[in-house]
Amino acid sequence: MRASGAKGYVVAIAAVLVAVGVRTALAPVLGDRSPFLLFTLAVMTASAYGGFGPGIVATVCSMLAGASLFTGLIWSLSTYRTEDLFSLALFAGIGTAISSINSRIHVLQEVVVSEDQKYRLLVDSVTEYAIYGLDPQGNVVSWNAGAERMLGYSAGEIMRRNYSLFHLPEDIAKQLPETALQRAAASGHYKSQDWRVRKDGSRLWADVTITAVRSSDGTLAGFSNVTHDITERKRAEAEVRQLNEELERRVQERTRQLQEANRELEAFSYSVSHDLRAPLRSVDGFGNILLRDYGTALDPRAKDLIRRMRGATVRMGQLIESLLTLSRLSRQPVRRQVVDLGAVADSIIGELRTRDADRKVRVHIQDGLTAECDPRLIRIVLDNLLGNAWKFTRDSVDPSIEFSLVEDDSAVFCVRDNGAGFDMERKDQLFVPFQRLHGAEDFEGTGVGLATAQRIIHRHGGSIWAESQPEKGAAFFFTIK
């Protein structure tokens, strides 16, 4: 450390005075030989303590004192001895050289000291990490503020004690502290995550890095130990893991419930297909046998009643069939491929024209309508939408049906007609099974068609909706994801 300016010069003067005193005391022995020898010690002391300046001051003072007191140089220049003059010059050179060398050492020392200080400041200012030094046996030799904060020991009470103190008794029993040091010594570093114990006995989950410190000749000087408290991180991680597990468990539970519901639905539709159909066949069959075998005995009214009975069984049969189709749709997989929707629509319209040969309907299908979907399922959707459009334009003056993409959104398909339409207030009922917005006398149907279409569109990840005004036609929109 550089002595403050004035202090260095005081030391220089004092050193010279001491040298004068000692030289005077030794005068009887030394006589006038080596008049400057002792003064070199004064210069060394002054420059070592104060650097170049005090060293030069000491040199000059020594020359004056030595020359005046121990040579005759000052008092009688005429009687000077050549060797004294030579000694004086030599001393001047030596003094300057000593001052110069010492001042260099001084600067170097200062650098080393200030680096060391910076390092200590740095280590001390780190409070998130415990940083401490160990000797080769694992005893604490340095201890930063972070270590005090994290582990609870002050530097005074932990110095020279073994670092195994921070370990769990079971880890100590397993010789974990020693093993860690051996591994660090062997490979240079040792990293681990485990429990550490504070002075008050509480635990923390620590991320620890032990680094072996070796002196220049390679012998083990000790270890540096950097410890990071990651208890909170571990807790947060554990929480996330627990939440994930909980979520996973819930998903599995829901999936199980869904599968259960699906199985029940399957069992239901199975029993519907068997048990509801059989009585229908009986009613239809016996009605038929009645007509066949007893027709002559029945009057026209009785025959009409039996025919109505049979008509009802046919309708009920259709309802059951539609319901079964609807439930099957939820179970069968969706197999996607690129489908030319325009071609599908074209073929459906062709069938409708064949069936209703006397109807004249203008149909426009936009070119290039394609989508990635299940061709069989999408045909059911278009069957229903185009079939509805066909059906509900029955009473229109100039019936027309259009299948196109919506102008401002190319992802939306639209089937538009100028038929009977429906009241928008009842649009929520459109897609509910068996909800019909028109009386059976006006337009036939089972009321399952749009519910079926919606289910298929939903299974494709899309949506379906409608807009209409009574007597102004309807437009059905759908998307396919």
Add this chain to the structure above:
Amino acid sequence: MAESKLILVVEDNPDDELLMFDALQQGGVTTEIAVARDGQEAIDFLFGIGKYASRDGHRCPDLILLDLQLPKIGGHEVLRRMRADRRTENTPVVILTSSAEQTDIVKGYENGANSYVQKPLDFDEFTRAVKTLGIYWLDYNQVPAR
């Protein structure tokens, strides 16, 4: 033909049974018809056990019309046991049921059914189907000599 032919109808619904009889009659099939009301009865009849212990177990039906939804032992199981027994392994079995479920159709053929027919809901079609089955399996179909 030395022996008259025999049809076994395995059917738990008396209405369907009546309709089947009517249809066979309409088709001019005058064969003897036996009826089993559940799967167990069908097994007992075929192998001459239980209440059919006195029946000649060697007289095997020439055609079995088998429903699937049966009390006690289901149609699939009846078929499986028949095919596992030498006496009935080649007997023509037509599954005649309300179900058109793929699982039933696949399982039916896996168990060795000769044919699978869904009972038509419409009476006229039903009559036509039963009539056709009777004529085809009894008059045209050939089975290995016993």
